[in-house]
Amino acid sequence: MPESNAARASPEIGPNAITARIWRRPPLIHNRTLRWACGAGAFMYLTLALASLHINWRRVYDGIERGWRLIQGFLVPDFLSRWGDIAVGMQESLTMTVTSTLVGVLISVPIGIGAARNIAPLPIYFLCRGIIAVSRSLQEIIVAIFFVAMFGFGPFAGFLTLSFGTIGFLSKLLAEDIEDIDESQAEAIRATGAGWWQLVNYGIQPQVMPRLLGLSCYRLDINFRESAVIGIVGAGGIGATLNTAIDRYEFNSAGAILILIIAIVMMSEYFSGYARKWVQ
Amino acid sequence: MLRIENLHKRYRTGDEALKGVSFTVPSGQILGLIGPSGSGKSTLIRCVNRLVEPSAGRIFLDDLELTALSHSELRKARRHIGMIFQEFALVERLTVMENVLSGRLGYVPFWRSFSRRYPAVDIDKAFALLERVGVLDQADKRADALSGGQRQRVGIARALEQDPELLLIDEPTASLDPKTSRQIMRLIREVCAERNLPAIINIHDVVLAQTFVDRIVGLRAGEVVFDGAPAALSPQVLTRIYGEEDWTELQRRYDDETEDESGAGDRKAADARIERRAGLA
Numbered sequence: 001m002p003e004s005n006a007a008r009a010s011p012e013i014g015p016n017a018i019t020a021r022i023w024r025r026p027p028l029i030h031n032r033t034l035r036w037a038c039g040a041g042a043f044m045y046l047t048l049a050l051a052s053l054h055i056n057w058r059r060v061y062d063g064i065e066r067g068w069r070l071i072q073g074f075l076v077p078d079f080l081s082r083w084g085d086i087a088v089g090m091q092e093s094l095t096m097t098v099t100s101t102l103v104g105v106l107i108s109v110p111i112g113i114g115a116a117r118n119i120a121p122l123p124i125y126f127l128c129r130g131i132i133a134v135s136r137s138l139q140e141i142i143v144a145i146f147f148v149a150m151f152g153f154g155p156f157a158g159f160l161t162l163s164f165g166t167i168g169f170l171s172k173l174l175a176e177d178i179e180d181i182d183e184s185q186a187e188a189i190r191a192t193g194a195g196w197w198q199l200v201n202y203g204i205q206p207q208v209m210p211r212l213l214g215l216s217c218y219r220l221d222i223n224f225r226e227s228a229v230i231g232i233v234g235a236g237g238i239g240a241t242l243n244t245a246i247d248r249y250e251f252n253s254a255g256a257i258l259i260l261i262i263a264i265v266m267m268s269e270y271f272s273g274y275a276r277k278w279v280q
Numbered sequence: 281m282l283r284i285e286n287l288h289k290r291y292r293t294g295d296e297a298l299k300g301v302s303f304t305v306p307s308g309q310i311l312g313l314i315g316p317s318g319s320g321k322s323t324l325i326r327c328v329n330r331l332v333e334p335s336a337g338r339i340f341l342d343d344l345e346l347t348a349l350s351h352s353e354l355r356k357a358r359r360h361i362g363m364i365f366q367e368f369a370l371v372e373r374l375t376v377m378e379n380v381l382s383g384r385l386g387y388v389p390f391w392r393s394f395s396r397r398y399p400a401v402d403i404d405k406a407f408a409l410l411e412r413v414g415v416l417d418q419a420d421k422r423a424d425a426l427s428g429g430q431r432q433r434v435g436i437a438r439a440l441e442q443d444p445e446l447l448l449i450d451e452p453t454a455s456l457d458p459k460t461s462r463q464i465m466r467l468i469r470e471v472c473a474e475r476n477l478p479a480i481i482n483i484h485d486v487v488l489a490q491t492f493v494d495r496i497v498g499l500r501a502g503e504v505v506f507d508g509a510p511a512a513l514s515p516q517v518l519t520r521i522y523g524e525e526d527w528t529e530l531q532r533r534y535d536d537e538t539e540d541e542s543g544a545g546d547r548k549a550a551d552a553r554i555e556r557r558a559g560l561a
Contacts, residue, residue, distance in 0.1 A: 193386025
């Protein structure tokens with residue numbers, strides 16, 4: 001009778017046995033008091049913060065009415081009455097976007113390579129990381145104000161701003177991608193006696209190319225959206241047109257501009273997805 | 281001929297990977313390096329082409345002291361040392377042909393390699409090698425489209441494209457099934473015999489090592505604890521290399537293999553493969 005034998009041998013883990021054991025995921029903070037104190041503290045802070053808000057409900061009510069007019073304007077976009085301004089603004093923005101992305105990418109690639117710890121010598125690494133840190137720590141609007149002050153109103157200041165922003169963004173992500181490559185492929189190229197440039201061309205470029213292309217496309221549409229923002233501080237482009245339209249309470253024209261921006265961003269999104277798939 | 285004298289390697293972490301290793305590999309000899317994970321096998325072969333910088337000791341390839349070379353001289357010397365890797369280490373997004381031609385990188389100037397305009401002799405050689413290892417029809421495919429066995433064949437072709445005077449082979453079969461493993465080991469044997477090349481093979485699979493190499497060096501904790509013919513690998517020797525274990529089964533399988541060379545390829549080497557990702561340390 002082998003079955004009954006087996007059952008007798010281990011009665012405590014039989015199919016019908018119920019054990020009293022409970023398992024819970026270990027908590028993030030082990031100390032019970034500390035855990036409760038953290039929760040209570042967070043709750044108190046939230047309550048006090050909410051209490052400190054002084055909301056003028058009268059103004060909110062007025063704002064809703066104005067907001068509704070804005071939305072109504074957007075729902076009936078008017079492409080025609082300001083078409084001349086819109087066309088010029090769009091053209092400026094697109095020019096700014098394409099040129100700044102191109103220039104930004106061209107400058108970012110060497111800086112990104114220099115900022116990758118696994119292939120760059122230490123002094124170059126620090127230099128390139130420094131450039132990236134400077135570029136990333138300055139917000140686009142601040143840079144745009146600075147360049148507008150230097151070079152005057154118009155798209156040239158916008159072009160410089162976006163190129164500057166692109167360098168920080170792209171170099172950093174490219175450098176991180178290079179640091180994450182499959183080291184064995186690079187090792188194999190190094191073992192053939194290849195020089196440094198050959199190592200970059202054979203061991204690294206093929207591994208990071210799809211991501212570089214994807215990031216460039218992504219940056220292209222970031223730059224387009226940014227160009228609308230920095231236009232407000234005087235750096236030209238569609239942002240300037242949008243700002244003027246809102247200042248003049250021409251919400252129908254503003255709505256038309258927003259729709260165009262959304263359409264262009266969606267288009268570039270579609271194309272970047274396609275390009276990435278193609279190079280993968 | 282490769283001569284290693286009193287080689288030491290201490291990593292910055294303080295781990296002593298190699299503690300005075302010395303041996304000589306004459307031309308045409310295939311030397312199998314066995315030992316447990318972390319015994320220094322990978323470090324040892326990477327010290328030869330100085331992908332890992334040795335801490336002390338000297339290495340000679342014929343009369344050239346590899347350990348004394350400057351950076352640019354080392355690059356020239358590496359051209360003559362082919363290397364074959366455990367996970368193949370092909371550049372996955374490049375074509376098979378580009379991977380094989382990358383064996384010439386040390387010989388051609390940057391602009392030629394960048395524009396992929398290699399000299400005609402290099403291209404002829406690459407095609408001949410692809411044919412020799414049996415993947416000629418895959419030349420224009422991307423490396424990541426190939427199966428494991430095909431990739432390792434490309435890896436072998438890349439190493440041979442260098443016109444090597446020495447082959448360093450790191451766990452060539454660790455990612456392959458038993459049958460493909462045997463085919464790859466046989467291919468390595470053949471190409472070494474054709475060119476009278478010395479080779480060092482790191483290998484976890486003791487039976488495979490015994491079947492295909494001329495000589496075995498056993499490494500344990502960075503020291504050579506065995507150096508002799510494959511047939512001399514007794515259970516006592518295996519215990520000295522790997523530690524206490526019941527080795528009779530392994531011994532029996534080796535005896536089967538040697539009785540019937542074309543033997544069954546269904547042997548599982550799972551136990552040896554568990555620790556295949558030994559890494560450098």
